[in-house]
Amino acid sequence: MGLLMMMLTIGGLGMAFILFVVARWTEQAWLSKFVLGAVTVWLVFYTTMLLGVSLASREKTLGLNEAKEFCGFYIDCHLQxxxxxxxxxxxxxxxTANGFFYIVKVKISNDAIRVELGLHDPKFEVVDKQMRTFKPIKFSDCSGNFFEQKVPAGGSFEGEVIFDLPTDVTNPRLDISEGIGIDKVIEAVLIGDEDSIFHRRTRFKLTEQTQTAGVK
Structure with a gap:
């Protein structure tokens, strides 16, 4: 629904611009007022839908081996x-950790049939019950962003993300996001998208772990 609404909005604004130019050129004041009124009503409706859907959303928490989808062009959701x-x-x-190291093994999969795909500038962040945020201190490979590599069609790879979390952390959840530039702008105003304004996110539960004394 979100993509359809955005396409209708873009198409409608384009048509409204053409009609407004025609109205000004032919000096038809009534048409100018009609176009401006229609655009205002639609933008108010769209904004209401955007905020309403986002505010009604709830955070979704995934367990071990449960996949979160990432959609290219907002349709082909082949990356997980x-x-x-x-x-x-x-x-x-x-x-030695200031609190405890959380060593999280993340799997990136591509179920496309022919095309290799990859995440665009993926970001990893842990959020706890108090909504404190923590950045990773290390990846599997320190040369660039390890998780930005392309995944062949039908393939997958795994890597570790390491966080140093305080001892008083409760209900830590891993948030994975991706996208750059215009992607973020579009998603911010795409109804129902996880990255839209005020929308709750899908995160991974990090409380199902085996505690160890040390890791090499």
Missing amino acids: ASVSTVRTAKQFGDK
Whole structure:
């Protein structure tokens, strides 16, 4: 519905612009007022729908091996991300955590038949019950963004994201997002999209872990 509404809005605004130019050129004041009134009514309706759907949304929490879809062009949802394992440790290699290291193994899959796909500038963030946010301290590969690599059709790969979370953290959930530039602008005003204004997000539960003394 969101994509259809946006396409109708873009098409309608284009038509309204043409009619407004014609009205000004032919000096038809009634047509100018009609076009401006119609555009105002539609934009108020669209904004109401956008905010209403977002405010009515609820956060969705996924467990281990449950997939979150990422949609190219907002239609072909062939890329998925899931969390396969979560471990905690006080030490990781020669590093000691300020709280506890959360070592999260993330799987990126592509179920397209022919085309290789990849996430665009993926971001990882942990949010806890108090809505505090935590950035990762390390990825599987420190040379660039490991999770930005292309996934062949029907393929997948896994990598680890490591967070140093405080000892008082409760209900930590992993948020994975992606997109750059114009994508973010479009999604901010796309009705029902997870990245639209005030919309609740889909996150991965990080409380199902096996605690270990140290990880190499």
